[in-house]
Amino acid sequence: xxxxxxxxxxxxxxxxxxxxxxxxxxxxxxxxxxxxxxxxxxxxxxxxxxxxxxxxxxxxxxxxxxxxxxxxxxxxxxxxxxxxxxxxxxxxxxxxxxxxxxxxxxxxxxxxxxxxxxxxxxxxxxxxxxxxxxxxxxxxxxxxxxxxxxxxxxxxxxxxxxxxxxxxxxxxxxxxxxxxxxxxxxxxxxxxxxxxxxxxxxxxxxxxxxxxxxxxxxxxxxxxxxxxxxxxxxxxxxxxxxxxxxxxxxxxxxxxxxxxxxxxxxxxxxxxxxxxx
Numbered sequence: 001x002x003x004x005x006x007x008x009x010x011x012x013x014x015x016x017x018x019x020x021x022x023x024x025x026x027x028x029x030x031x032x033x034x035x036x037x038x039x040x041x042x043x044x045x046x047x048x049x050x051x052x053x054x055x056x057x058x059x060x061x062x063x064x065x066x067x068x069x070x071x072x073x074x075x076x077x078x079x080x081x082x083x084x085x086x087x088x089x090x091x092x093x094x095x096x097x098x099x100x101x102x103x104x105x106x107x108x109x110x111x112x113x114x115x116x117x118x119x120x121x122x123x124x125x126x127x128x129x130x131x132x133x134x135x136x137x138x139x140x141x142x143x144x145x146x147x148x149x150x151x152x153x154x155x156x157x158x159x160x161x162x163x164x165x166x167x168x169x170x171x172x173x174x175x176x177x178x179x180x181x182x183x184x185x186x187x188x189x190x191x192x193x194x195x196x197x198x199x200x201x202x203x204x205x206x207x208x209x210x211x212x213x214x215x216x217x218x219x220x221x222x223x224x225x226x227x228x229x230x231x232x233x234x235x236x237x238x239x240x241x242x243x244x245x246x247x248x249x250x251x252x253x254x255x256x257x258x259x260x261x262x263x264x265x266x267x268x269x270x271x272x273x274x275x276x277x
Contacts, residue, residue: 004035004076007083018048023086026071032088033071037081049080056082058125058148066116068136068146087136087144092194096132101198103266109135109143109198110262113191114255116145121184121255128182130190131171132197169213170203174246177214185248188255192243195262199236200228204244218246235265 002009007024013034014021022035036055042048059070059082072083092109095101101109113135120127127134127148134147167176173189175182196204204223205216222244225236239261245251252258 004037004081005072005074005083007033007035009035018042018051024083026083032086034084034086035081036084037076038079040079043078043080052080052082055148056080058120059084061123062116062120062125062148064116064119066112066142066144067120068144084146085138085144087138087146089137089139089141091133091137092135092143093132095137096198100201106198107259107263107266110191110195110259111256112143113145113194114259117184117187117191117255120145120148121187126182126184127187127190128176129167129171130187130194131168132194135194169210169217170206172214172217173248174218175248177217183248184255185251185253188252188258189244189248191255191258192240192251195243195258196223196225196240199225199232199240202228204240222246233265239265 004022004024006028007026010023010025010032012020013023017039019036019038022037024033024035025031026033038048038052056070056073059067063069068087069085070082071085074081074083113130117127117130125148127145129147130145134145136144136146138144167173167190169177171190171193173182173186176186193204196202205213205220207213207216222241225240226232226234239258242250242252242261243258252261
């Protein structure tokens with residue numbers, strides 16, 4: 001049986017350009033875990049090594065109940081790996097392909113993600129790649145944030161990613177697309193994109209290439225959710241419009257203020273929202 005450290009590999013769960021993720025068994029504690037291993041060809045690249053070690057540092061410093069926890073860290077030959085809690089019910093990306101979310105599920109999802117993001121932002125950590133593929137569900141279908149490999153520590157000065165376009169174009173804030181300084185409001189923008197996707201089944205901006213998609217976030221007007229789903233109340237355009245504002249100053253200050261407005265809107269209580277949210 002193949003092993004990574006002491007962990008017995010069960011199967012490969014996924015493979016990306018940067019890393020592979022495996023389902024494994026810890027023979028000591030008798031539990032299943034997920035192991036993320038940096039791709040061998042990237043082990044000599046300081047930039048990607050930095051991303052990988054940064055992910056372990058970010059998760060370890062957060063320790064929040066809505067963020068997938070880290071159990072262990074080590075080297076498999078020259079390849080660093082992170083051992084995390086296994087999330088058996090897949091990602092939000094997979095779930096949205098099967099079906100949409102009902103009102104309560106939307107409220108629960110936005111509330112949990114907002115808690116985790118605000119905790120990270122309070123510690124000076126910006127995720128920079130909030131998207132459905134990075135939202136995982138445990139056995140009770142509670143949502144967890146994962147993949148802090150592109151996280152930025154805002155209180156740390158580094159030029160390593162200054163010229164690198166970081167993030168996923170469909171969920172990228174205008175300031176990310178322009179390689180400008182980011183803070184927590186960039187993640188709130190990405191959360192707004194997820195909200196738009198859940199409400200309409202479509203991305204607000206998707207063009208013929210990643211570069212054109214990123215450019216659309218900067219230059220294209222904010223689309224109306226009611227143009228796609230006319231039965232939605234006007235309040236949803238107000239919420240999405242504020243979350244997807246082109247400048248950070250016009251957006252929600254916190255992810256939880258966005259989640260509160262979503263909760264009020266789904267319950268038909270928009271008029272009760274806080275005026276300073």
